[in-house]
Every structure is written in C-alpha cells, then in structure tokens.
Amino acid sequence: MYSRLLLAALHYNYNANRETARRSDGLERYSVRYPRFRKGAWVVVPIKEKASYGYATSLIEALRESYMNSPKALQETGPII
Structure with missing residues (x-):
C-alpha cells in the first residue's frame, strides 16, 4: 500500500505542470464543464x-x-497481501 502511495505521488508530481493542449492551428483547447x-x-x-x-x-x-x-x-521476505 505504501509503495502505491509513493508511485501515485511520483505520477502526480511528474505530470502536475502539464501544458494546455493545442489544436492543429496552434490555439489552446478548452472544455465547458457543469460541476454540480x-x-x-x-x-x-x-x-x-x-x-x-x-x-x-x-x-x-x-x-x-x-x-x-x-x-x-x-528479495521478498514474505507473502504479498
């Protein structure tokens, strides 16, 4: 469980500052959402x-x-649960 937590943190930190996607003509892409x-x-x-x-x-x-x-x-020291 601890390893999964660390892997999730690595994934988040690596992808946190992604750029905005762009269309083929160079304009940024946006979406309209309706949060409840x-x-x-x-x-x-x-x-x-x-x-x-x-x-x-x-x-x-x-x-x-x-x-x-x-x-x-x-090496593993015991069974993985």
Whole structure:
C-alpha cells in the first residue's frame, strides 16, 4: 500500500505542470464543464496534454542497478497481501 502511495505521488508530481493542449492551428483547447456543486454556473476548463510516464523508465533502471549491486536486499521476505 505504501509503495502505491509513493508511485501515485511520483505520477502526480511528474505530470502536475502539464501544458494546455493545442489544436492543429496552434490555439489552446478548452472544455465547458457543469460541476454540480456550482448549481448553475458553467466553468471553462483548459484541456491538458496527455499524461506521460517518463519517470517509470528511470525508476525501473534504478531498481535494476540496485538489484545488480545487492540481489539479496531486494528479495521478498514474505507473502504479498
């Protein structure tokens, strides 16, 4: 559970400052939303670029290097629940 929390934090931090998506002519893309809590107020929201997973490659590489240095340290100690 702790590992999932850390992975979610990495994903959020890596993708937090994404740029606004652009149309083929260069204009920014927006969407109109109607959140229920606003009760009648439409909101214009920018559409962000798709999320990227570039951090995963460096994370896997770091795990591989760590395993090469000390394979016993990274072996499972018990059943995964």
